[in-house]
Amino acid sequence: MVGVSDRKQFRDLVDPAVAHDAIDGLDLTPDAETVPLAEARGRVLAERVDAGLDVPGFDRASVDGYAVRGRDTFGADEADPITLDLVGDVHAGVEPEVVVGEGEAAEISTGAVMPDGADAVVMVERTETVGDGGDRPDAVAVRTAVAPGDNVMLAGSDIAAGSRALGPGTRLTARDIGLLSALGRDAVPVRGRPTVAIVSTGDELVRPGGDLESARGQIYDVNSYTIAAGVEEAGGEARLYPHAGDDYDEMERLLLEAADECDLVLSSGSTSASAVDVIYRVVEARGELLLHGVAVKPGKPMLIGELGDSAYVGLPGYPVSALTIFRTFVAPAIREAAGLPEPQTAIATGRMAVRERYSEGRLRLMPAGLVTGADGETLVYPVDKGSGATTSLVEADGVVAVDPDTEYLDAGEDVEVQLFSPDVRAPTLLAAGEDDPALSRLLDRLERPRFLPVGSREGLRRLSNAVPDVAVTAGPIERDVDSVDLGGWEREWGLVVPEGNPAGIDGLADLVDRDLAFVNRGRDAGLRGTLDAALSEVAADRGVERRELVESIRGYEIGTKGFESPARTVARGDADAGVGLRATADGPGLGFVSLGTESMRVLANPERAEKAGVAELREVIAETDVFESLAGYERVE
Amino acid sequence: MVGVSDRKQFRDLVDPAVAHDAIDGLDLTPDAETVPLAEARGRVLAERVDAGLDVPGFDRASVDGYAVRGRDTFGADEADPITLDLVGDVHAGVEPEVVVGEGEAAEISTGAVMPDGADAVVMVERTETVGDGGDRPDAVAVRTAVAPGDNVMLAGSDIAAGSRALGPGTRLTARDIGLLSALGRDAVPVRGRPTVAIVSTGDELVRPGGDLESARGQIYDVNSYTIAAGVEEAGGEARLYPHAGDDYDEMERLLLEAADECDLVLSSGSTSASAVDVIYRVVEARGELLLHGVAVKPGKPMLIGELGDSAYVGLPGYPVSALTIFRTFVAPAIREAAGLPEPQTAIATGRMAVRERYSEGRLRLMPAGLVTGADGETLVYPVDKGSGATTSLVEADGVVAVDPDTEYLDAGEDVEVQLFSPDVRAPTLLAAGEDDPALSRLLDRLERPRFLPVGSREGLRRLSNAVPDVAVTAGPIERDVDSVDLGGWEREWGLVVPEGNPAGIDGLADLVDRDLAFVNRGRDAGLRGTLDAALSEVAADRGVERRELVESIRGYEIGTKGFESPARTVARGDADAGVGLRATADGPGLGFVSLGTESMRVLANPERAEKAGVAELREVIAETDVFESLAGYERVE
Known part of the structure; x- marks a missing residue:
């Protein structure tokens, strides 16, 4: 293995326009x-x-009625019909056997061939048959005049x-x-659909559906299916190849096979510089590397080249980077090769919801989310969860290209968002704050909501910046943001313990006084605030500072991310107790020590209280039966 | 067979809203x-x-570098690095074997598991290895301080x-x-995709690819594949069933089979009232007919009902009517059942280009085309070629719903167009006028042009109404419309005769003086005007009126529609001569008697001369090699 210090560091970055040109120069166009x-x-x-x-291939009756010679009907009207002898009938799909002579008519169906002699059709509604009482009428009375060509569609017309x-x-x-x-x-x-090989690399990747060994640092391969979906959206045909590790021979064999079978080879999936190095060497040895390193963030280590008769592009490893680079540089080339125009809906325009600073010296493709403002306008906010976050994929709707020399995007400034997919639309509701199992179920009742589980405090901060429509807040925090209260509920909290409570824990004092392994929530969680408030009470009873108490709790500093995380840790046998909700302690093998209830409130941006998604959420909170179905929950007016 | 006069005439028309409700009440939703x-x-x-x-499932390094204990780096900077002992390395996808103690560091790759003891990563760019000259360095100099958590992505974050x-x-x-x-x-x-059976009916229909007998009045089945494509666009899965004729037992068997296998049965295809009657009777006998006859034009004879466990809708027979009714009433129900929203791009808004009168007492779904005006705005024009025209499908882009009590839509009025498909976009160029083989090739050079072959005179009329961007004109007509001339060409015209000219025809006099079967073009064709001008000269030479001459030409009144039509008639042996172009007489079995050249000019709406599609057409006319490659053509400045 190559030491990290020896690896390529892509110091000679080319301008993005050069990368576009290089990709345009590749030939991906398949045969028709x-x-x-x-x-x-x-x-x-x-x-x-x-x-x-x-x-049509013949003169065709365009209504049901009677085929006639137009001149025979001249002068006919409602008051003074003209009677013509019926000489036969013509049906659609049948060759006419009748010829219409002077003073004659033939019954005809819509779509039937005009019989010889006839040059017009009288609609059935303007006629009446005249009979002698037998099976078939002898004549038809025509109550309107028709000109030659009337109700006839001429051959070739x-x-x-x-x-x-x-x-x-x-x-x-x-x-x-x-x-x-x-x-x-x-x-x-x-036009042929360009075939695109997707080769994902990296020893740590496991295909979805496989077993993951987290201890070994394995993660699921996100890029393969994501980029495959992007390829299909752009009109290409994606083919997934088996994972390649960092082994040169294996990578060479795989890339050459892919190049032989496809119009374009995309490598993707690894964040590991060593895998990129191996690909780099294969492309240099067996093809031509046209450029590596583009002055764009994310996506600096992009490779462009040729392998055999196929084009080659190496995408960065992080999913948002990979999809962004794919969307910006590769998808247009696939669409071009497939003969497809840019989808109309691939760009959204909106105003920046907040000011955002830059000064990076290279093109920044900023992941951005969309939210609909009070007056229906589209607002755009930056999403920056770090390149490694896959949730950015669903929390952002696209990217805003920010020029290298742009120092900042001002709040209110108009920007264009290149959407990740043409079908992407702004969510109907943007919520941020405390994650909660009842909230998840409330959101299920709405169409296309988006929730950012950033914790109560951060939710409130964002609400005060007018980005989300609502903040979801829990626990004893100051809710002093200008807002409209949409309603709320209480949830029972306490300690999640193993089933039967084998350690006999019955309160927070046990955590302080005994040597128990505890697992906490992160600082962003409202539940941690509730725990701290309860610990403060214990401290006050004992006449000490809370700080002293928590130093005696083993694991107090271990801040897990999800509301279920402490319960999962306890269920795995990795802790004696964790802070949690009664609702998260009803799984197999778990018990619960109740410590009280904590209040949750949903607060809306006052300007958007009437927005449809917000109004719906208010209604759902007021009317749902979710709180009855979850242990330890109760609606609060 | 039921006589046309006995057929159902759908006199009790229901309101379109009732039809929507009836379809909403049907259950098309398949299992997940x-x-x-x-x-x-x-x-x-x-x-x-x-x-x-x-x-991630573990604490993960988010950069390449060195895993350290953050506190060991406090105080490090460029001027004053801190050196840590190297105790091993950790790679992505491998379980760490090393523990990082005080004063120690481990090399780590992006994505690798953080080794025990370490709580932060120093980026490789801010370090330098220190070695004793052996294979591996002993230590690393760290030139920056990192806090615990820096460059680490925590489990679950x-x-x-x-x-x-x-x-x-x-x-x-x-x-x-x-x-x-x-x-x-x-x-x-x-969500399951609703399966939709498409049963096309009518004895006259032949599936595309089959052999057509025009003499029997057969035509290709347009609705089956059109509606199938519409079903797929709406998120359903279309299944085509074999054609049903007008036979009751066959229809019953087929409809019940379709109802058994699909969530929705659509019947479609026949314009024949007798086939509709048969379906009507089957649905009444074997299911329930909820309503028939809706106050909408086109589409009056729509049927809605249930057949077995399946929903049933009968679409009108004419293609534009069928697609319009499908798009308006059925597609929303399929989307709803599939869980899909209305596509964003399914509606276009624009201004009426011309005034259009109505007063029909029922909802009118007016086929409409889109064209982009001088300032980029979308203009909407009515397309009314008669319900039977399949070309309306591509000449219209969607429909405008006009209320029963609307008397007219004024020019300039804002309207909404429900597009036939979400991918439909306004053409880049809208041209109308004389059809011509060179023009066809010029249009091939443009992206998404639309040409309406309405003839020279009608093209000019429409240009004067400011609907099309350009008019294409041929022959000796007054071009006195305010316009910009984009260029033109000459085309050689004459008489198309059988190969070797067996009748020895050498001019128009032969048509007048001998008993020859002639085939002409329609009155809308510029070429007919050119022929008439030439006949006028012959008449003048003889001192007679042209009218007298043409009475002696057998077939002069037979106005065929296409520029190739007379040549095709001659090639089939059905005429001795036809008016045509040298370029259309180069097929096998044909000869040509030249009678002169006729001038074609392309004239643009002066306000749109700079529109991209118009400018491109001008450039293509000026630069193309099309005129060199077609017999009898020459560009004229």
Whole structure:
């Protein structure tokens, strides 16, 4: 293995425009192909389609009625009908056997061939049959005059043989498929979809569905399926290849196989510089490395090159970086090769909700979320959870490209967001604050809400910055932000212990006085504040500072992230007690020592209290049965 | 067969709102299903997905560098580095074997598990190894201080086990697939796609790809594939059933089979009232007919009912009507059943380009086209080619719903267009006028142009109404519309005759003086004007009126629609001569008698001369090699 200090550090960064040009110079365009009409939707015509026949192919009745010679009806009206002899009938799909002579008419169905002699059709609604009482009428009384050509669609009048029907490059939707059907085409020449190999690398990656060994530092491979979905969205065909480790020979074999089979090879998945180094060496040895290192954040270590007859792009390892770089540099090339235009909905415009500073000397592709403001306008806020966070994928909606020389984006400034997917839309409700199992269920009742589990205090801070619509708050904190209270509930909290409470814990004093392994929540959690308040009471009873007490609690500083985390630690046998909710202690193997209730309140930005998503949340809080179905919960007016 | 006069005439029309309610009351929702992650893109989550594990599952280095105890680095800076002993290394995907003690450091890769004892990572860029010259360095000099937690991503900090990850109803895009990957999910519970049976009826219909007998009045089935594409666009799964004729037993068997296998049965395809009658009777006998006849144009004879456990909707037969009714009434129900929102791009807003009168007493779904005006605004124009025209499908972009009590839509009035497909966009260029083989090739050079082959005179009329961007004109007509000339060309015209000119025709006089079968173009064609001008000269030479001459030409009144139509008629042996272009007479079995050249000019709306599509057309006319490659063509400055 190469020591970290020896690794490539991509010091010669090229301008993003150079990277775009390099990718544009690669040839990803596959051969055209012919597909059955039933599979042609969404595909792009490879060549012009001219009408090979007249549509309709014959003079056609366009209503149900009677085929006549127009001149025979001249003068007919409601008061003074003209009677014509009935000489037969013509049905759709049948060759006419009748000829219509002077003073004659033939019954005709919509779509039927006009019989010889007839040049117009009288609608059935303007006629009346005249009979002698037998099975069939002998004549028809016509109560309107028709001119030659009336209610007849002439051969070729819809589209004439030889006319241009659809141009090359047409993206086939239902209506184009309709026209191709009318022309009798059951197979269509379309642009090929570029095939894109996805090679994910890194010894630590496990495919979703596999078993994870966290002790070994394994994580699930996020990029493979994410980028595959991005490839399909851009009109390419993604092919996943097996994981490659950091071994040179294995990587070489895999990359060459992928290059042989696909138009473009994307490597992706590893955050490990050593895997990137191995790829780098393979591409240099077996292809051509056109550039490495682009002055863009994230995504500096992007590789662009050729491998055999295939194009090659190396994406960064972190998922948000990989999707951003893919979306910015690679997706346009795939769309171009597939003949597809940029989707209309791939860009959203909005105003910055907050001021954001930059001065980084390279293009910054800032992950950004969308939220709808009080007056329906789109607001844009930066999402920065660190490049490694996969949740940024769903907490951001796209990226804002910030020029290298932009020092800051001001609050209120107009920006364009390049959406991660054309289907992305602003959430109907943006909430931030304390995570809670009842809240999860309330959110299920709403359409497309987004919740950022940042903890109570941070939720309030963001609410005061007018980014989220609502803050969800728990425990004994100051809620002195200008806001509208949407309602709230109480949740029972205490100590989660092993089933049967084997250590006989019955309060916080046990944690202080005995040598028990405890597991706490992080400082951002309202529940930690509630615990601290209870510890302060114990301290006051004892006449000491809380600080002294907590030093005696083993594990007090271990701040786990989720409301279930302490319970999970206890269930695993890794702690004697953890702070938690009664609702999280009802799993197998767990017991609960109740210590009280804590209050949760949902507070809304006053300007957005009437926003549909906010109003719905208020209604759901007031009317839901969620609180009855969760242990230790109660709605509070 | 039922006589046309006995058929149902749908006199009790219900309000469209009642039809919407009836369809909303049908149950199309299929069971949820589980799909592999790789196939989950575009699907809709059937239930909430909570995190089943912490991500990451361990404290993780977020940079390449050295794992240390933060407090050991306090005071370190560029000028005054602190040297720590190197005690080992930790790589991504491997369980750490080293423990970091006081004054010690371990080399660590991005993504690796933090070794016991260490609580922070120093980036490799801020360090320097110190060695004794052996293979591996002994120590590392750290040039910056780090606090505990720096460059470490704590277990669960991305997403904690138990947190709500994705809500029910989430439409899965690349980013959601990323989060599901991070959680290790390789299978996803999604809403089922409603299965929709498409039963096309009518004895006259032939599936695309089959052989057509025009003499029997056969036409290709347009609705089956069109509606199937519409079903897929709406998130359903279309299944095409074999054609049903007008036979009751066959129809019954087919409809019941479809109802048994699908969530919704759509019948479609026939314009024939007798087929509709048969369906009507089957649904009444074997299911329940909820309503028939809706006060909407087009689409009056819509049927809504139930068949077995399946919902049933009967669409009108004409393609534009069928797609319009499908789009308006059925697609929303399919989307609802699939859990999909209305696509953002399904509605376009614009201003009426012309005044349009109505007063029909029922809801009118007016087919409408889009064109981009001079200042980039969207203009909307009515498309009315008669319900039977399949080309309306590609000449219209959607429909405008006009209330029963609206008497007219004024030019300039704002309207909403419900697009036929979410991907539909205004053409880059809207041209109208004379069809021409060179023009077809010029249009191929443009992206998304639309050409309406309405003939020269009608093209000019529309240009004067400011609907199209350009008019394409041929022959000796007055071009006195305010316009910008974009360029033009000449095309050689004459008589298309059988190969070798067996009748020895050498000019128009032969048509007048001999008993020859001639085939002409329609009155809308510029070429007919050119022919008439030439005939006028012959008449003048003879001292007679042109009218007298043309009475002697057998077939002069037969106005075929396409520029190739006369040549095709001659090639089939159905005429001795036809008016045509040299370029259309180069097929096998054809000869040509030249009679001169006719001038074509392309004229632009002066306000849109700088519109991108118009400017491109001008450039293409000036620079193309199309005129060199077509017999009898020449560019004219």
